Amino acid sequence: MKQPRRRPLDLSAYEERTRRGPCFVCAFLDGHPGYEHELIYEDADHVAFLDRWPTLPGKVLVAPREHVEHVVSGFSEDGYIRMMGVVRRIALAVESVFATERIYLLSLGAKEGNSHVHWHVAALPPGVPYEQQQFHSLMSENGVLDVPPADAGRIAAELRAALA
Numbered sequence: 001m002k003q004p005r006r007r008p009l010d011l012s013a014y015e016e017r018t019r020r021g022p023c024f025v026c027a028f029l030d031g032h033p034g035y036e037h038e039l040i041y042e043d044a045d046h047v048a049f050l051d052r053w054p055t056l057p058g059k060v061l062v063a064p065r066e067h068v069e070h071v072v073s074g075f076s077e078d079g080y081i082r083m084m085g086v087v088r089r090i091a092l093a094v095e096s097v098f099a100t101e102r103i104y105l106l107s108l109g110a111k112e113g114n115s116h117v118h119w120h121v122a123a124l125p126p127g128v129p130y131e132q133q134q135f136h137s138l139m140s141e142n143g144v145l146d147v148p149p150a151d152a153g154r155i156a157a158e159l160r161a162a163l164a
């Protein structure tokens with residue numbers, strides 16, 4: 001698969017959707033039109049799906065099904081450990097599919113938008129110049145990858161196969 005190029009993201013439209021629209025994870029789980037994602041993993045309590053606006057190839061989001069807003073205190077100890085177990089499985093699958101110099105894990109979100117806990121799992125490919133690694137590589141302000149739907153479908157299938 002050819003490495004997709006970055007394109008600018010309409011940041012004001014994205015912010016509007018994030019702050020005024022429904023919770024993107026709950027909307028996805030409810031089948032809300034416009035909130036479809038490529039599912040790569042699910043169990044009784046968690047889902048993992050491709051980021052619609054990936055900044056790195058094969059970037060996956062892992063979320064609890066329940067609308068929890070606090071990434072640590074929102075979970076019981078057991079629930080937190082199980083969530084991180086899913087994050088680990090997804091990260092290993094991403095590393096097995098994509099050439100990875102470094103796997104990045106982070107959870108952000110805000111009360112005003114993207115409040116539903118989700119972990120970003122992103123693989124930095126080898127060869128990215130140092131100044132374009134870490135936060136630079138993750139910020140949609142620096143553009144998002146232009147991934148055609150058919151390619152996203154192939155990536156999701158490869159990740160599902162790696163998890164099987």
Ligand SMILES: [Zn+2]
Pocket residue numbers: 023024025026027066067068116
């Ligand atoms: Zn939610």
